[in-house]
Amino acid sequence: xxxxxxxxxxxxxxxxxxxxxxxxxxxxxxxxxxxxxxxxxxxxxxxxxxxxxxxxxxxxxxxxxxxxxxxxxxxxxxxxxxxxxxxxxxxxxxxxxxxxxxxxxxxxxxxxxxxxxxxxxxxxxxxxxxxxxxxxxxxxxxxxxxxxxxxxxxxx
Amino acid sequence: xxxxxxxxxxxxxxxxxxxxxxxxxxxxxxxxxxxxxxxxxxxxxxxxxxxxxxxxxxxxxxxxxxxxxxxxxxxxxxxxxxxxxxxxxxxxxxxxxxxxxxxxxxxxxxxxxxxxxxxxxxxxxxxxxxxxxxxxxxxxxxxxxxxxxxxxxxxxxxxxxxxxxxxxxxxxxxxxxxxxxxxxxxxxxxxxxxxxxxxxxxxxxxxxxxxxxxxxxxxxxxxxxxxxxxxxxxxxxxxxxxxxxxxxxxxxxxxxxxxxxxxxxxxxxxxxxxxxxxxxxxxxxxxxxxxxxxxxxxxxxxxxxxxxxxxxxxxxxxxxxxxxxxxxxxxxxxxxxxxxxxxxxxxxxxxxxxxxxxxxxxxxxxxxxxxxxxxxxxxxxxxxxxxxxxxxxxxxxxxxxxxxxxxxxxxxxxx
Numbered sequence: 001x002x003x004x005x006x007x008x009x010x011x012x013x014x015x016x017x018x019x020x021x022x023x024x025x026x027x028x029x030x031x032x033x034x035x036x037x038x039x040x041x042x043x044x045x046x047x048x049x050x051x052x053x054x055x056x057x058x059x060x061x062x063x064x065x066x067x068x069x070x071x072x073x074x075x076x077x078x079x080x081x082x083x084x085x086x087x088x089x090x091x092x093x094x095x096x097x098x099x100x101x102x103x104x105x106x107x108x109x110x111x112x113x114x115x116x117x118x119x120x121x122x123x124x125x126x127x128x129x130x131x132x133x134x135x136x137x138x139x140x141x142x143x144x145x146x147x148x149x150x151x152x153x154x155x156x
Numbered sequence: 157x158x159x160x161x162x163x164x165x166x167x168x169x170x171x172x173x174x175x176x177x178x179x180x181x182x183x184x185x186x187x188x189x190x191x192x193x194x195x196x197x198x199x200x201x202x203x204x205x206x207x208x209x210x211x212x213x214x215x216x217x218x219x220x221x222x223x224x225x226x227x228x229x230x231x232x233x234x235x236x237x238x239x240x241x242x243x244x245x246x247x248x249x250x251x252x253x254x255x256x257x258x259x260x261x262x263x264x265x266x267x268x269x270x271x272x273x274x275x276x277x278x279x280x281x282x283x284x285x286x287x288x289x290x291x292x293x294x295x296x297x298x299x300x301x302x303x304x305x306x307x308x309x310x311x312x313x314x315x316x317x318x319x320x321x322x323x324x325x326x327x328x329x330x331x332x333x334x335x336x337x338x339x340x341x342x343x344x345x346x347x348x349x350x351x352x353x354x355x356x357x358x359x360x361x362x363x364x365x366x367x368x369x370x371x372x373x374x375x376x377x378x379x380x381x382x383x384x385x386x387x388x389x390x391x392x393x394x395x396x397x398x399x400x401x402x403x404x405x406x407x408x409x410x411x412x413x414x415x416x417x418x419x420x421x422x423x424x425x426x427x428x429x430x431x432x433x434x435x436x437x438x439x440x441x442x443x444x445x446x447x448x449x450x451x452x453x454x455x456x457x458x459x460x461x462x463x464x465x466x467x468x469x470x471x472x473x474x475x476x477x478x479x480x481x482x483x484x485x486x487x488x489x490x491x492x493x494x495x496x497x498x499x500x501x502x503x504x505x506x507x508x509x510x511x512x513x514x515x516x517x518x519x520x521x522x523x524x525x526x527x528x529x530x531x532x533x534x535x536x537x538x539x540x541x542x543x544x545x546x547x548x549x550x551x552x553x554x555x556x557x558x559x560x561x562x563x564x565x566x567x568x569x570x571x
Contacts, residue, residue: 060455072403072404072409073403073404073409073410073411075458075459102517103517103518104517105468106466107464108411108412108463108464108466109459109462109463109464110462110463110464111462112462124458124462125458125461125462127459129409129410129411130400130401130403130409130411131399131400131403132400156200
């Protein structure tokens with residue numbers, strides 16, 4: 001924004017503000033992901049190497065739903081947090097999608113990833129239009145590496 | 157925080173278990189061996205009717221003046237080019253708002269079967285190809301369609317002005333008179349017709365009474381549900397896998413599928429189904445992404461915003477609701493199947509070659525016996541109410557538009 005030298009300091013101050021806000025939000029709404037390190041309260045955790053991806057579904061009006069039971073044929077949002085051993089990860093969520101392996105088809109809707117800062121992402125436009133087993137597929141860009149993480153969930 | 161949440165979860169799990177136990181024992185009391193899982197799945201098809209909520213995209217949803225206006229317009233042949241076609245010509249109230257033809261016929265013969273309109277408020281997509289993402293744009297299309305009503309804004313404005321009652325309700329609902337050059341005129345009329353259609357709700361059917369009886373462990377009421385329908389229900393949920401698509405209280409997931417109904421249209425054409433529907437909804441100025449959506453948050457446009465065209469959409473059609481089918485024969489997007497027996501035979505003898513190679517992997521020829529087919533039909537019939545549904549009830553005019561009130565306001569010099 002201003003000079004290159006000023007940036008790191010500004011960034012960390014901004015980060016701290018963001019962090020305070022983040023914790024306030026996290027404490028205020030019990031459904032929100034609680035940042036890093038992610039614990040089992042933060043929805044479902046998927047680990048690969050040093051990366052932990054925590055996700056939980058949010059229904060209409062951002063109401064959290066149990067991660068292991070996603071209501072069928074309703075739009076929902078995926079709330080995703082990326083963490084590594086140092087805390088908030090520098091990696092980026094670059095792809096999120098889902099398919100039904102048993103039926104060999106995907107979703108009828110194309111999700112869009114909206115970065116929220118601090119390695120937190122909103123994946124909007126999800127819908128599991130049939131009851132049964134769905135496979136969530138995430139792609140995370142971490143430096144030069146692309147990590148693929150999957151997780152099976154039940155829609156009903 | 158952790159322990160509170162765990163406790164909450166545990167309490168909820170406990171409740172669910174208790175409910176299952178109640179349902180399971182209700183099943184046992186009734187003398188049918190329904191597994192806990194079956195009871196759970198039966199419960200997911202209700203309760204009925206669904207709670208009504210206003211359509212956020214239609215600012216006159218639930219508005220009494222708009223409902224009166226909409227009712228009047230729905231039955232009004234004067235909106236059509238030849239003065240002979242109303243919405244009700246094809247959507248006949250006595251037949252679940254269907255016309256009993258294979259394909260509709262307005263000013264010209266069409267290519268698709270007329271869908272019934274009960275419970276239309278709960279649809280996500282409208283038309284067999286889902287070419288509309290809201291009820292009012294789906295109600296505007298036939299007014300202008302040269303093959304259906306062939307109307308226009310000018311004709312509609314003339315019609316409204318010729319009817320003091322309709323025009324009064326239009327003004328009350330929209331706060332301005334009907335003007336042919338108002339770009340909102342047709343949308344407003346369609347929103348009025350939509351407001352009326354939203355009131356069309358079918359009453360509970362025998363299946364609903366059975367489902368509710370199981371839920372409250374009422375063995376004697378549950379026992380009234382015919383054994384054939386019970387066996388059919390099990391086929392529907394189990395081997396038939398019907399509920400994969402025909403899910404929830406509407407018996408539809410609101411999405412699209414291919415069950416091998418031919419998509420050829422005479423002469424020599426094809427009906428591309430959902431593939432064309434996605435293109436049409438995206439290019440429609442009256443879609444939920446457009447200026448006429450009254451939901452400023454555009455939250456109701458999520459589906460339209462995230463549409464994802466796929467090859468497999470070619471030849472996919474909307475999964476229809478299975479309620480009120482006794483009223484709405486013939487069946488399928490082209491009306492090609494005459495009876496529920498024939499529908500069941502279609503699924504029983506399914507020709508897999510007709511399904512798309514990249515299509516669903518759910519459907520297999522079921523090879524039902526004659527007795528099983530009868531059971532499945534008995535179940536499908538139990539999704540229609542047994543008593544005739546009274547829908548001809550005309551909505552009440554609003555007080556400001558009552559003829560007496562209006563006359564008393566007119567100065568003595570008036571007629």
